[in-house]
Amino acid sequence: MSTFSSIKELLNTLSREHKLLAEMFEKRKTLSYRQEFALELVDQKEERLQYLMERSVIRPNGAFVELDEQFLRFFEQVLEVNEEINTSYIHENIGHVKQNILYYLQESSEMRRFSYLKAVKGSLVKIGRITIRNIIDLKRNIDNTFKTEPNYKVKIAKLENYDNKRVDINRLIDQTELLVTEEEETFFRAAMDVELAQIVNHLRLLLSEARNNLIEIQKQILEYLNQIRHQSRLMEKIRQLKYLKDQFEIRSKTNLMDYLRRSNDVVFETNPTYPLKLSLDYLQSDTAFEVIAKVNRKLKVGLRPRLPSAGSIATEYIMGHTLEEIHINLEEVKNGFEASGHHLFDFVMRYQFPKEVPFAERVTIFCQMLSLYENDFNVTDKFMQHQEIEFAVVYPG
Known part of the structure; x- marks a missing residue:
């Protein structure tokens, strides 16, 4: 396996094969991409395809090719379209901060101390950015799972897993706040400059915002789980009644008929409703705008203001008057x-x-x-x- 010898070679390769890489990235959620389709996008030159395989940009899979996991993750992170909630990045950056703080306090050379301080600043910036990014991805995944997952059991398992992710993010937020306020107080007092102060203040604001968003996400998950369990129990009962009805045993094995005869208030009860909160991605789409405009038009029906009727026109205004003008030819x-x-x-x-x-x-x-x-x-x-x-x-x- 070969590697790229320079950043220039890497950028030139990505630029030259941008059509193929863009096509494969757009279809990354399909199982694989056929090799003959890939050859069409590299002008039927197998050596260009082989060059990408040798440098692990893509990998073969029988008659198919796939984007390598390293480049796929890189594209997703840069374009901010990754769906994986990875809290290990936050944990790693917290570890980097602690290590570089230790090196800074033990180093006597000003130049090396400056390099460790720079590494601390970079890790703190990454922690804030990754935390917010994870929360955005978490919220989107929760909404998509609830609205698109057809299997009730899988849907519940996914939501519970996302709730565990929420707990992990919340725990890392607590660790980060403890790190910049108490654990490394000596370092932040000794190394504090204008840039570091701005980074720490911005990070604390981001963490506060993240904690508030996690509270809303927790409420949303509980609401979704309650709706799913309610729907699941209802569907299970309906299936049982349907089975008994098909077997002509509904009268003998249930008291449904007696219950219906005794119950007089069911028709007056309102059906339980569970309003859905629309995602920001959906609200920003053209489809959402059309739906909102349609609802708005319906709500405005019958709300037309009454205009006062005009009075009768005076007789002198409707009498005909003839004006004559003599023109000189x-x-x-x-x-x-x-x-x-x-x-x-x-x-x-x-x-x-x-x-x-x-x-x-x-x-x-x-x-x-x-x-x-x-x-x-x-x-x-x-x-x-x-x-x-x-x-x-x-x-x-």
Whole structure:
């Protein structure tokens, strides 16, 4: 078995075979991945597949290939999709903290003491991150087990196992808090700097949050177990009654008929309900949004506010009024001017418009016609004056 000679070789290999590794990781929960499918993703080059096998990135399994456990765990931890609740990581980091604190207190070299202090800081950061990550995975696994596991006995066994994991995490949280507050008080007083103080304070906040989440998880597990046992007992009784009914022995071997005749209050009792708390992953999905929107639309039915009716409209507002406006057709005025023997200003002043047009408006009409039909008229160099208005003498063109 060969190993990677450098980090550069490892990164180049993962980059070159990213299609195959991504496909195998997405299908990691299936039993195995066929070797011919893997060859398609490496361009049918068996030497590339053999290269991955020699360096234990993947491993053969007959006609199939699988991701090596080491790389599979690495991908799951980095992408934070691992389902395994592993409290040994927390325990190992607590041990590393104690060992490096001991080395720090016994070391006289400042450079080596600094390296041990750095290792302590790194382990404390890992403890907080791993603890929160384990609690998130624990909560998700509990919800998935309750909602997807079809076998009642397996479901109960899994939930009880997760409860044991909860107890282990809680015990490690207590050990960590005891470590940073009492057991190694001498070290934290002697080696305390700004960075270490920030790390310790942040760690204690994370542990406090983790403890509160574990209390909620404990309540959730107890609630799920009670629901499962209630459903299990109910289903068992139903199966027994179904069996007796199929054997035509339900009347002879049970007092069901007498019980039903004596009981008059069953129909008035409400059915026991066990509300489910939806996971955050589900609430963030598009399906949950559609369901919430649908429920919201149903709840709003019949809650439309009544708008006050408007009063009756007054008669004067609905009476018809006709407005007439007389428009002066400048084209018609131009045609009349071309047929006349007068210059333009004199013609406009004498023209009979369909309405009364004052002098100032007639001067405006003169200017408009001169502007619109300048190319059709003959504008001379001669000027005349009328009521303090000087104008050019204009004849038809």
